[in-house]
Amino acid sequence: MPLLAVRNLSKTFAGQRALAGVDLDVDAGEVHALVGENGSGKSTLIKCLSGYHQPDAGGSVQLSGEPLDLPLTPEAARAAGMAFVHQDLGLVPSMTVMENLAIGRGYATGRGGRVKWRAERARARAVLLRFGHDVPPDVPLRNLAPADQTLVAIVRALQDAEQGGSMLVLDEPTAALPDREAERLFAAVREIAASGVGVIYISHRLHEVFSLADRVTVLRDGRRVLVDDVANLTERQLVRAIVGRDLEDRFVPAPAQTNGDVVLEAKDLRGRRLDGATFAVRAGEIVGVAGLLGSGRSELARIVAGAQAPAGGEIRLGGEPVAFRGPRDAIDAGVVLVPEDRRTQGAFVGLTMAENLTLPSLPDFFRAGRLRHRDDRRVAEELMEEFGIRPNIPGRRFAEFSGGNQQKAVIAKWLHRRPRVAVFDEPGQGVDVGSKAEIYRLVRAAAENGSAVLVVDSDLEELELLCHRVLVLRDGCVAAELEGAGLKRDRILEHVLISQEAAA
Amino acid sequence: MSTQQTDARRVQTAGITEGAGVTASHTSRGHALARFALPSIFLALIVIFSILRPETFATSDNLRTTLITQSVLAVVAIAVLLPLIIGEFDLSVGANLGLGVILTTGLSAKQGLPLGVAATIAVLSCTGVGLINGFFVARIGINAFIATLGTGTVLSGAVLWYTDARVISENVPTTLVDLSSQDVLGVPTPALAMFLVALVVWYVLEHTPLGRYCFAVGGSKDAARLSGLNVSRLTFVAFMTSGFLAGIGGLMAASQLGSGNPDVGPSYLLPAFAAAFLGATAIRVGSFNVLGTLFAVFTIAVGITGLQLMGAPFYIEPIFNGLMLLIAVVATRYLQRERV
Numbered sequence: 021m022p023l024l025a026v027r028n029l030s031k032t033f034a035g036q037r038a039l040a041g042v043d044l045d046v047d048a049g050e051v052h053a054l055v056g057e058n059g060s061g062k063s064t065l066i067k068c069l070s071g072y073h074q075p076d077a078g079g080s081v082q083l084s085g086e087p088l089d090l091p092l093t094p095e096a097a098r099a100a101g102m103a104f105v106h107q108d109l110g111l112v113p114s115m116t117v118m119e120n121l122a123i124g125r126g127y128a129t130g131r132g133g134r135v136k137w138r139a140e141r142a143r144a145r146a147v148l149l150r151f152g153h154d155v156p157p158d159v160p161l162r163n164l165a166p167a168d169q170t171l172v173a174i175v176r177a178l179q180d181a182e183q184g185g186s187m188l189v190l191d192e193p194t195a196a197l198p199d200r201e202a203e204r205l206f207a208a209v210r211e212i213a214a215s216g217v218g219v220i221y222i223s224h225r226l227h228e229v230f231s232l233a234d235r236v237t238v239l240r241d242g243r244r245v246l247v248d249d250v251a252n253l254t255e256r257q258l259v260r261a262i263v264g265r266d267l268e269d270r271f272v273p274a275p276a277q278t279n280g281d282v283v284l285e286a287k288d289l290r291g292r293r294l295d296g297a298t299f300a301v302r303a304g305e306i307v308g309v310a311g312l313l314g315s316g317r318s319e320l321a322r323i324v325a326g327a328q329a330p331a332g333g334e335i336r337l338g339g340e341p342v343a344f345r346g347p348r349d350a351i352d353a354g355v356v357l358v359p360e361d362r363r364t365q366g367a368f369v370g371l372t373m374a375e376n377l378t379l380p381s382l383p384d385f386f387r388a389g390r391l392r393h394r395d396d397r398r399v400a401e402e403l404m405e406e407f408g409i410r411p412n413i414p415g416r417r418f419a420e421f422s423g424g425n426q427q428k429a430v431i432a433k434w435l436h437r438r439p440r441v442a443v444f445d446e447p448g449q450g451v452d453v454g455s456k457a458e459i460y461r462l463v464r465a466a467a468e469n470g471s472a473v474l475v476v477d478s479d480l481e482e483l484e485l486l487c488h489r490v491l492v493l494r495d496g497c498v499a500a501e502l503e504g505a506g507l508k509r510d511r512i513l514e515h516v517l518i519s520q521e522a523a524a
Numbered sequence: 525m526s527t528q529q530t531d532a533r534r535v536q537t538a539g540i541t542e543g544a545g546v547t548a549s550h551t552s553r554g555h556a557l558a559r560f561a562l563p564s565i566f567l568a569l570i571v572i573f574s575i576l577r578p579e580t581f582a583t584s585d586n587l588r589t590t591l592i593t594q595s596v597l598a599v600v601a602i603a604v605l606l607p608l609i610i611g612e613f614d615l616s617v618g619a620n621l622g623l624g625v626i627l628t629t630g631l632s633a634k635q636g637l638p639l640g641v642a643a644t645i646a647v648l649s650c651t652g653v654g655l656i657n658g659f660f661v662a663r664i665g666i667n668a669f670i671a672t673l674g675t676g677t678v679l680s681g682a683v684l685w686y687t688d689a690r691v692i693s694e695n696v697p698t699t700l701v702d703l704s705s706q707d708v709l710g711v712p713t714p715a716l717a718m719f720l721v722a723l724v725v726w727y728v729l730e731h732t733p734l735g736r737y738c739f740a741v742g743g744s745k746d747a748a749r750l751s752g753l754n755v756s757r758l759t760f761v762a763f764m765t766s767g768f769l770a771g772i773g774g775l776m777a778a779s780q781l782g783s784g785n786p787d788v789g790p791s792y793l794l795p796a797f798a799a800a801f802l803g804a805t806a807i808r809v810g811s812f813n814v815l816g817t818l819f820a821v822f823t824i825a826v827g828i829t830g831l832q833l834m835g836a837p838f839y840i841e842p843i844f845n846g847l848m849l850l851i852a853v854v855a856t857r858y859l860q861r862e863r864v
Contacts, residue, residue, distance in 0.1 A: 348752040368743035382733040
C-alpha cells in the first residue's frame with residue numbers, strides 16, 4: 021500500500037482545466053520525482069495537497085491508508101504529516117538557525133513568557149542531528165552555505181513529524197544551488213527517504229531525476245502521461261514524455277567550428293575569485309565556461325560585461341584594449357550580459373513586456389521631445405514575434421509571463437542589438453525543458469549572426485551540446501580547455517573536480 | 525498618449541506601495557472601477573456638497589480658495605513622488621519647504637536682499653539639500669529613509685536657529701504677497717504654478733526616457749544598472765528635483781502667508797506622503813502618478829471644506845485625511861483581488 025495515494029484529482033480555474041484526473045502514488049522510503057513543463061500542473065497538484073488550492077469534487081487523497089478530507093487546509097495537511105519546502109524557503113536570513121526552526125512552531129517558554137533559550141538550543145541541536153545535519157544552532161542563517169539553508173528548511177518542515185509515516189515535498193530545491201551543494205542536498209534527501217519518509221521531488225533538471233529518484237511521474241497539460249521506475253527510462257524517453265515530442269536539436273551534435281576573427285581577448289584577468297584567467301573568443305564562436313561555485317565563473321561574466329571592475333588584467337575588444345567603467349560602457353562597445361538572476365538583475369518584473377524589451381534603446385523612440393509610445397510598442401511586438409515570446413501582448417506585465425518567456429525576453433532585449441560579444445550567465449536556469457531548447461537555439465542564433473558568445477553554465481550537458489569550446493575554471497584560472505571530440509560532459513566534470521580530489 | 529502603453533504600467537516601487545497595501549501582483553489593466561474610484565468620489569463630493577450647501581460651497585470664491593490653499597500641498601506631494609518612483613523616501617521635504625519659506629522671507633526682510641535674489645537663493649538652497657540627500661543615498665549608500673530623516677532634522681534646527689523660533693513678519697516686502705494674490709487669465713497664480721509643476725513632471729514621467737528610467741530604477745536597481753542606466757545619477761536627479769520643488773513650494777507658501785513661520789514646513793510632510801500614496805490608488809493603480817496625486821489632494825480638500833461648511837469641527841481635517849487614505853488603499857486591494 022502506498023504511503024500517499026492521490027486519485028483522480030482535478031482542478032479548474034475559471035473554466036480552464038489545470039489538472040485533469042491525476043493519480044499519484046508515493047511509497048514510504050521512496051524519492052518520487054514529479055516533472056513536467058511549466059504549466060503542466062505540477063504546482064497546481066502540490067498546491068492542492070498543501071491546502072492552497074481547493075481541488076474539484078471527485079478526487080481523493082489517502083495518507084497511510086487514511087482518507088483525508090478534501091479540500092485540505094494548510095493546517096490539516098500539516099497535521100496529517102505532509103511537509104512542504106518551497107523554492108523560496110521561507111526562512112529569515114538574519115535570524116539564527118534555532119530561531120528559524122522556531123518560526124511557526126513557537127518557543128518553549130517559562131514563567132512570564134520568558135523563552136527557555138537553553139532548552140530551545142538543545143532541542144534545535146537534537147532535531148538537526150536527527151536529520152544528520154550538524155550545524156550550530158546559534159549561527160545566523162545567512163552565514164550558512166545555500167545547501168545548508170535548504171536543509172534547515174527541510175528540517176523545519178519535518179521537525180514535528182513522527183519518524184516514518186510522513187511526506188516531504190521539495191519544490192525545485194536545487195534551482196538556486198551550485199552542483200556541489202546540490203550533491204550534499206541529495207545525500208541528505210536520500211537519508212531522509214531511507215528513514216521511511218516519502219519524498220516528492222520537483223525539478224527541471226533531468227539528470228537530478230536520474231541520480232536521485234526511484235520513480236518518476238510526468239505531467240503534461242494537467243494529465244499524468246507517464247509513471248515508471250527511473251531505471252526503466254532513458255533521458256530521451258523522459259524528455260519525450262515531458263514535451264510530447266522529440267526535441268531534435270537538443271541532441272544534434274555541437275555546431276561546426278568557426279574561423280571568425282578574434283573579437284574578445286582576456287589576458288590575466290583578476291577579480292575577487294579570478295586569479296589570472298586568459299582566453300579568447302572568436303566571432304561566431306560559442307565558448308562555455310564551467311567551474312564550481314567560487315571558481316570565478318560568474319565573476320568572469322560580470323567583468324567581461326563591465327558589471328564588475330576587474331582587479332587586474334586586460335580585456336581587448338577587436339584588438340583594442342578596453343576599460344569599462346560600468347555596464348553602460350560595455351553596452352556602448354557592443355558587449356551585453358544576460359545575467360544569472362532574471363527577476364532581480366535581468367528584468368523589471370513590475371514593468372510591461374514592451375517597457376522591458378525597449379529600455380536599452382529608449383532614446384531611439386524619443387523624437388521631437390516626446391516618447392513615441394506607438395513605435396516603442398510596435399518594435400516590442402516585432403521582437404516578441406521574432407524571439408517567440410508568448411503570448412504576444414506587449415502591454416502585459418513582465419511578471420505574468422512564464423519563466424521561459426521571461427528569459428527569452430531578457431535575451432531578446434540584448435540580442436536584437438546585434439552585439440559583438442554576448443555573455444550569458446546560466447541562460448537555462450529555472451525554465452522548463454521546452455523553453456530551454458528555444459533559449460539555447462537563441463544562443464546559437466546569436467553566434468550565427470556573428471557575435472562572440474560566452475556561456476557560463478552549471479549544466480554541463482548543455483555546455484557539451486551547445487559549445488564549440490569549453491573553458492574549465494579552477495581556482496580562478498583557466499585550468500583546461502576542451503573542444504572537438506574531447507568536449508564531453510564527463511571530461512568537463514573531471515576537470516572541474518580535479519583540485520577538489522587532489523586536496524582531499 | 526497611448527493608453528494601452530501607459531495604463532498597463534504597474535508598481536515598480538512594489539516594496540513601497542505594497543507596504544501601503546496596494547498589491548502589485550495582479551492584472552495588467554487597472555480595474556476600471558479601481559482606476560476611477562478616487563475621481564468618482566471627487567465628483568460625488570462636489571455634487572453632494574453643492575446640493576447641500578449651494579450658497580457657500582458651490583461658489584467661485586470657494587473654488588479659488590481651495591485651489592490656492594491646496595497648491596502648496598500639491599507641489600510638495602509631487603516633490604515626494606519622484607524619490608518614491610525610484611524606490612526611495614524623501615522625509616526632508618517638509619523641513620526643506622520650511623527652509624524655503626524662511627530664506628525667502630528672512631533674506632529679504634532681515635538681510636534686505638531684493639525679493640528676486642532672496643527667492644532664488646531659497647530655491648537653490650532647497651535644491652542643494654536635495655543634492656546632499658542624493659549624495660548620502662547614491663554615493664555613500666545610506667538608506668534614504670535614514671539619510672533624509674537626518675538632513676530634515678538638521679534643517680528644522682537650522683530654521684529655528686535663523687529665526688530664533690519667531691515668525692518673521694516685519695519688513696517682508698509687500699511684493700511677496702502680491703505674487704500670489706494675482707490672476708493670470710483668470711487663474712490665481714498659485715494654482716497656475718501648481719498646474720505648471722504638475723504638467724512638467726507628468727510630461728517628463730510619461731513622455732521622456734528619463735521618466736521610464738526612473739520607473740526602471742524603482743523596479744530593480746540592479747537590473748537598471750545592468751541595463752546600462754546610471755542609477756546614481758538618476759538618484760541625484762530625483763532628490764534634487766524633490767528639493768527644487770520643495771523650494772518652489774516654500775516660495776509659494778511664503779507668498780501666501782506673507783511671513784516666515786518656522787513651524788510651517790514639517791506640517792506638510794505627512795499630508796504630502798498621504799496624497800502620493802492615495803494618488804497611487806487612482807488612474808494608474810499601484811503606480812505613483814501625477815494625476816492621481818492631484819486628485820488625492822483635491823478630493824481630500826473638497827471633502828474637508830464641505831464637511832466644515834456643514835459645521836464639522838476643525839479636527840475633522842486629519843481624521844478625514846487619514847480615513848480616506850486607509851479606505852482607498854483597502855478598497856483598491858479588495859477590488860484587485862476580486863478580479864482574479
